[in-house]
Amino acid sequence: MKLITTTLALGVLACAATAQTSVQSCNRTVTFDAPPQAAVSNDVNLTEMMLVLGLTDHMVGYTGISGWNKLDAEMTAGVAALPELSEQYPSKEVLIGADADFYFAGWNYGMRVGGEVTPETLAPFGIQVYELTESCSHISETDAASMDDMYNDLRNLGAIFGVPERAEALIAGYQEELAGFLTDLPALDAAPRVFVYDSGEDAPFTAGLYAMPNALIEAAGGTNIMNDFEKSWGTVGWEAVVARDPQVIVIVNYGEVTAEEKRNFMRSNPAFAEIDAVKNDRFVVLEYVEATPGPRNIAAVKTLAAAFRAQ
Structure with missing residues (x-):
C-alpha cells in the first residue's frame, strides 16, 4: 500500500511539473510547457510589468528603452541586474544571441506588422511571444482600450510564469486603490473634452479609440x-482638434521634445488661441510609462481625475 501511495504521489508531482499553460495572445492561443527561463521584454512599460510580478530571475535582458526614454530611479534599480540588449527594437539576431526563450512585446511595442521580429519569425528558434493586449488592434478586431x-x-504573465496568485493580488490591489480614490472625489457636472498630444507640429500624433489614454481618460x-x-x-489634422475644442490637453512626455516645449508650442500658436x-x-x-x-x-488615472476636477 505504501509503495502504491508513493507511486501515485510521484505521478501527481510529475504531472504537475509538466502541466501546460495556455493563454490568449491577440488572435493566437499560446501554450507553455513550463515557465520561461530566459525572457526578454521590450519597452519601459512592458518591462515594468515583469518587475512588479517579480520575474527578473526569469529574464536575460530587456530592449527598447534608452532609445526613447530615460529610466527613473525606481526602474533603474529594478533592472540593475539585467542588460539592455538593444536601445530600440531588437533584431532577430539580438534575441537569438541572448538565448531567449520568451519575448514580451507588442505591435509597435517591439514588433512591426510584416517586420523581421514577429511570433512567426521567432518560433523556429524556440522563442515564444506574448503580445501586449492593447496592441492587438493592429492585427485583429478589438474593443476599445x-x-x-x-x-x-498581468494575469496572463502570471499564468505563463507560474505566479497566478501574485498576479491576482496585484490586480485586486490596483482595482481597490483606484476605486477608493475615485469614490472620494467630487462628481463631475459633465465629462470634460480631452485631447492627447503626443508629438508633431505640422500634424499631431494622438491617441485614438484603441490606445490606452482613451481608457485612462x-x-x-x-x-x-x-x-x-x-x-x-x-496622426490627425489640427483642424479637427480646433473644431472639437478640448477643455483639457494631456501631453505625453518622452523623447527629445519636452512636455514644456509642446505646451509652449500650443500656447504660442495663434491657430490654437x-x-x-x-x-x-x-x-x-503624463510620462510615457504612465x-x-x-x-x-493607476497613477495616471489619479492625475487625470484630479486635473479634471481642478478649478
Whole structure:
C-alpha cells in the first residue's frame, strides 16, 4: 500500500511539473510547457510589468528603452541586474544571441506588422511571444482600450510564469486603490473634452479609440475627443482638434521634445488661441510609462481625475 501511495504521489508531482499553460495572445492561443527561463521584454512599460510580478530571475535582458526614454530611479534599480540588449527594437539576431526563450512585446511595442521580429519569425528558434493586449488592434478586431487590458496582461504573465496568485493580488490591489480614490472625489457636472498630444507640429500624433489614454481618460471621468478615431495611435489634422475644442490637453512626455516645449508650442500658436484648454492653460503631463499599458496607469488615472476636477 505504501509503495502504491508513493507511486501515485510521484505521478501527481510529475504531472504537475509538466502541466501546460495556455493563454490568449491577440488572435493566437499560446501554450507553455513550463515557465520561461530566459525572457526578454521590450519597452519601459512592458518591462515594468515583469518587475512588479517579480520575474527578473526569469529574464536575460530587456530592449527598447534608452532609445526613447530615460529610466527613473525606481526602474533603474529594478533592472540593475539585467542588460539592455538593444536601445530600440531588437533584431532577430539580438534575441537569438541572448538565448531567449520568451519575448514580451507588442505591435509597435517591439514588433512591426510584416517586420523581421514577429511570433512567426521567432518560433523556429524556440522563442515564444506574448503580445501586449492593447496592441492587438493592429492585427485583429478589438474593443476599445480598457483598464482591463493591463489587468489581462498581468494575469496572463502570471499564468505563463507560474505566479497566478501574485498576479491576482496585484490586480485586486490596483482595482481597490483606484476605486477608493475615485469614490472620494467630487462628481463631475459633465465629462470634460480631452485631447492627447503626443508629438508633431505640422500634424499631431494622438491617441485614438484603441490606445490606452482613451481608457485612462474615461476611467478618470473625461471623454477623449478622438474616440471616434478607430486606431491606436495615429496622426490627425489640427483642424479637427480646433473644431472639437478640448477643455483639457494631456501631453505625453518622452523623447527629445519636452512636455514644456509642446505646451509652449500650443500656447504660442495663434491657430490654437481659442481652444478652451489653451485659453485656460489646462494642460496635464503624463510620462510615457504612465500613458502606455502598465502598472503606472493607476497613477495616471489619479492625475487625470484630479486635473479634471481642478478649478
